[in-house]
Amino acid sequence: MALRVIRLVIPSGANAFKSVNAVQKAGVHTSSVRSLRYGWWAYALGERTTPRLTQNSKIISVDGNLASGKGALAQKLADKLGMLYMPEPDTFYLDKMCGEKQPLSVDFNGMCSLEKFYVDPKAADGNSYRLQLWMYTMRLLQYADAIEHLLTTGQGVILERSPFSDMVFLEAMSKEGYIRKECVQHYYEVKNISVCEFLPPHLVIYVDLPAEEVQKKLKQSSKSYLQNVPLTYLKSIEEGYKKSFLPKISEVSEVLAYDATQPQDVERVAEDIEYLKFEKGPWLEQDDVTYHHMRMLVEDKQQVATLTHIPRFLPEITIGAHDYDEKYYAYKSLPGKKYAPGYNADVGDKYIWLK
Secondary structure (H helix, E strand, O other): OEOOOOOOOOOOHHHHOHHHOOOOOOOOOOOOOOOOOOOHHHHHOOOOOHHHOOOOOOEEEEEEOOOOOHHHHHHHHHHHHOOEEEOOOOOOHHHHHOOOOOOOOHHHOOOOOHHHHHHOOOOOOOHHHHHHHHHHHHHHHHHHHHHHHHHHHOOOEEEEOOOOOOHHHHHHHHHHOOOOHHHHHHHHHHHHHHHHHOOOOOEEEEEEOOHHHHHHHHHOOOOHHHOOOOHHHHHHHHHHHHHHHHHHHOOOOEEEEEEOOOOOOHHHHHHHHHHOOOOOOHHHHOOHHHHHHHHHHHOOHHHHHHOOOOOOOOOOOEOOHHHHHHHHHHHHOOOOOOOOOOOOHHHOOOOHHHO
């Protein structure tokens, strides 16, 4: 059984944005409170997307090598343009979507470790490809969150990287011999049937920092496992961006590139964005009908995650039925996980029999 997202329920739509949901309690003889979701009836009754879109209703991806300063630029630019900033997801992004107070075990988060990858990238247990595929899934879920936020509120979103640029890490891993060619084939098969369901970013901003400078910054990192990242790996990431990703994405998205060795002038970047005409890409072909279908997809996170499921045997990502059962019942035994949210007495849910 291929190991992907092994959660029983991935939060949908509005549940993924906890900050905008009011906390309510179910009363006597009432069902558990449900967040209102966009659906067919909303569209039939006149709910439309295009009236809320403005000049800044854009998806912007800020890309670059490790420690290139893309995160700081993305956050400052979001503040400047009044957009939502979404930091790069980690291996525990699913826990954040589900509103977990503390990250769950790695057994429920891809069974992979970023730290282990940098310490032992050629680990015999297949951690490297398991990490790569899990991170692609997390990026896809975050990108679905970003599009949902854009279409629901009209507010633009700025992300660090996207599922469209995730392949630069796969290519770097392949060149360094960290993963097998069968894994590369599987990854592209997954990507080709999943990322095509989404509209690409309106704009990609590439922060160009030479691999040698990246390595110097990583050696000064407080995280010990980042201090010995091979220069060849960093150069492979840089090459993947410049020779594979940027030429390809420039066919459907606007691209801006900046030298990270120079001080980042957010005012200048914002001005450059203002002068862009955004005259290419599939976003120009969208209308309320296509936005409706896109909203139906991105609010169903279970369906989004399912796009990365291919019944293919690979030792790196496959576990046996007995192991799967063990992890399934281990997850169900966690506090508040045995039943649906609101129906678990072990975490203090009350009046369950009246709901």
